[in-house]
Amino acid sequence: MDKKENTTPDQDSTEQKIFDAAHEIFTQKGMDGAKMQEIADKAGINKALLHYYYRSKEKLYEAVVKAVMAKALPTVRQVIESELPLEEKITRFIDFYIGLISKNTVIPLFIISEINKHPDHFFENVMPKQLPQPEIFFRQVQEEVAAGRIRPVDPRHLIIHIISLCIFPFLGKPLMRMLLGLSPEEMKKLLDQRKQEVTSFVLAGLKPL
Amino acid sequence: MDKKENTTPDQDSTEQKIFDAAHEIFTQKGMDGAKMQEIADKAGINKALLHYYYRSKEKLYEAVVKAVMAKALPTVRQVIESELPLEEKITRFIDFYIGLISKNTVIPLFIISEINKHPDHFFENVMPKQLPQPEIFFRQVQEEVAAGRIRPVDPRHLIIHIISLCIFPFLGKPLMRMLLGLSPEEMKKLLDQRKQEVTSFVLAGLKPL
DNA sequence: GTCTATATTCCGATAGAC
DNA sequence: GTCTATCGGAATATAGAC
Numbered sequence: 001m002d003k004k005e006n007t008t009p010d011q012d013s014t015e016q017k018i019f020d021a022a023h024e025i026f027t028q029k030g031m032d033g034a035k036m037q038e039i040a041d042k043a044g045i046n047k048a049l050l051h052y053y054y055r056s057k058e059k060l061y062e063a064v065v066k067a068v069m070a071k072a073l074p075t076v077r078q079v080i081e082s083e084l085p086l087e088e089k090i091t092r093f094i095d096f097y098i099g100l101i102s103k104n105t106v107i108p109l110f111i112i113s114e115i116n117k118h119p120d121h122f123f124e125n126v127m128p129k130q131l132p133q134p135e136i137f138f139r140q141v142q143e144e145v146a147a148g149r150i151r152p153v154d155p156r157h158l159i160i161h162i163i164s165l166c167i168f169p170f171l172g173k174p175l176m177r178m179l180l181g182l183s184p185e186e187m188k189k190l191l192d193q194r195k196q197e198v199t200s201f202v203l204a205g206l207k208p209l
Numbered sequence: 210m211d212k213k214e215n216t217t218p219d220q221d222s223t224e225q226k227i228f229d230a231a232h233e234i235f236t237q238k239g240m241d242g243a244k245m246q247e248i249a250d251k252a253g254i255n256k257a258l259l260h261y262y263y264r265s266k267e268k269l270y271e272a273v274v275k276a277v278m279a280k281a282l283p284t285v286r287q288v289i290e291s292e293l294p295l296e297e298k299i300t301r302f303i304d305f306y307i308g309l310i311s312k313n314t315v316i317p318l319f320i321i322s323e324i325n326k327h328p329d330h331f332f333e334n335v336m337p338k339q340l341p342q343p344e345i346f347f348r349q350v351q352e353e354v355a356a357g358r359i360r361p362v363d364p365r366h367l368i369i370h371i372i373s374l375c376i377f378p379f380l381g382k383p384l385m386r387m388l389l390g391l392s393p394e395e396m397k398k399l400l401d402q403r404k405q406e407v408t409s410f411v412l413a414g415l416k417p418l
Numbered sequence: 419g420t421c422t423a424t425a426t427t428c429c430g431a432t433a434g435a436c
Numbered sequence: 437g438t439c440t441a442t443c444g445g446a447a448t449a450t451a452g453a454c
Contacts (some may be wrong), residue, residue: 014419032241033326036448046421053419071444076388106221113322115383117242123368129386134389151413156389156399157406160378163385171380174324176372178336179285180343180365190365197366204360205414223437245430255439260431262437425450432443 015053016042019063020113022050026064029109031117034061065114065126068107075100077132086140086150089201090162097166105170112171138202150206161205165198224262226252228272235273236319240326243270259316274323274335277316284309286341295349295359300408306375307404314379321380343368359415372416374407 010016021043025034036057040047054060079093101108115122134155141155169176171190177187219225219333230252234243245266263269288302310317326329343364350364378385378400386396 029326030239030241032239035446037446048422048450049420055449059450109325112380112384113318116318116380117238119383123387131390132388147451153410154402154406156391157402157410159389160385160399161374161407161410162240163381163388164373164377165370167381168377169369171321171325172372172376174328174331175321176369178332179341179372180354180368181340182365190369193363193366197363198370201362201366201370201414204416205410207413207416244428246428256430257432257440258438264431266430419454421454422450423453427446427448427449429446430444433440434439435439435441436439436453 009052014043014045017045018050018053018060019067022060023064023067027068027106030110030113031061051180062126068111069126070128072107072111073128073132074130077130080132083136085172086144087203089137089140090202094162094166094199094202095195098164098198101167101170102191102194105173108167109171149207151208153206154187158206162198162202165202166194186209223252223254223258226254227259227262227269228276231269232273232276235270236277236315239269239322240321271334277320277336279337280315282337282341283339286339289341289343289346292345295353296412298346298349299411303371303375303408303411304404305408306372310376310379311400311403314382316379317376327354357417360417362415367415371407371411374411375403378403 018039021039022034023180024070025039025042028034034057036047039060041052043050050057050060054063076097079089082089082093137159138155141150141153141158144150145152167183173187176182177184180187180190182190227248229243230248231243234248234251237243243266245256245259248269249259252259259266263272284305288298288305291298293301346368347364350359350367352360353359354361382396382400385391386393389396389399391399
């Protein structure tokens, strides 16, 4: 019996198809909104198979949440923990992060919604072991402040500022569109400009007095 | 038969108790996560009464959503449409808005989640007729830019910046806490400083070159 | 491993007594 | 208006044939 050797682990296996379908449905509709029937349909298989591979809806859900978190955080780490000079690090982070989010609007809302519904469960079971270490970033900011190259800021607030400016406009897109009275096309144009706008706004906000 | 005259409309009536309970449950758990039984329990009445006053779960939900939106938007309008000078308007808006959100964390997430799940329904049925008019704000920004008192910025992006900086840290509180490695107490302290931090950051970001 | 059929639980909604 | 009891459907989960 010949076995495939160099394919990625169980490429189009049933288990993988189920997981992919569950990933899509759960991230779009959340735990309560998702139905097992819909996941089965999307995977092109029968409902009973879901329970054969994953024992329950909850187990399947947990698998998806863990995968989402495990994928989301390392991307942040890579930039945060690098030894790039501060301004370039900020610029790259904004560019990279907005690029990521604009391709995938649903994930951030999914993470935030589910983390708010079960915070304890998250911190105990789902949170990845390898968290980004912000110490390098903190030190860099303090050095730049001490050297007078940027104005005094709390580096923790700076991180919050930057992440807020990157993520929120995509989360609140329909809301912002309503508030500003824009057409979908105008709103899309505006969001396409965010990389540029956020970068210049943050750097301006850091200019020494 | 004497009738009460100067009480606020049906103060502790059954209908009001139902609505209050539904408001709490729906905003915390969303349409799918909320159960009629739980709402009835919280209101201290029977499940059948929910259907007596509001015909269906959907109707009850709609009543809550409309009330939430009707309350949330005018507060924004009041500040946005005022004729205060720009810098003071921004300062007041941040102060007012963060104050509002920090007292009520669940509402923004509720609005954003539900608007993303049923965008069309929102724009057709739920959206308040009286939207905030950002034109005054736009004009003010353009005048300040023309006078060289602030650096050139697209006023629409500026609004998005400010709202993002106000709302997101409270939405993403557990996430930020995890990312920064803070205890709940440290995180609370940090959020208490947001009014101050956001104001100085935004004003610094607007300084002319 | 995959399917059909069925058991079981839960939930929204209604009927009807008071 | 308010309650108890119950219906009917939907959704999760299991049994059992292939």
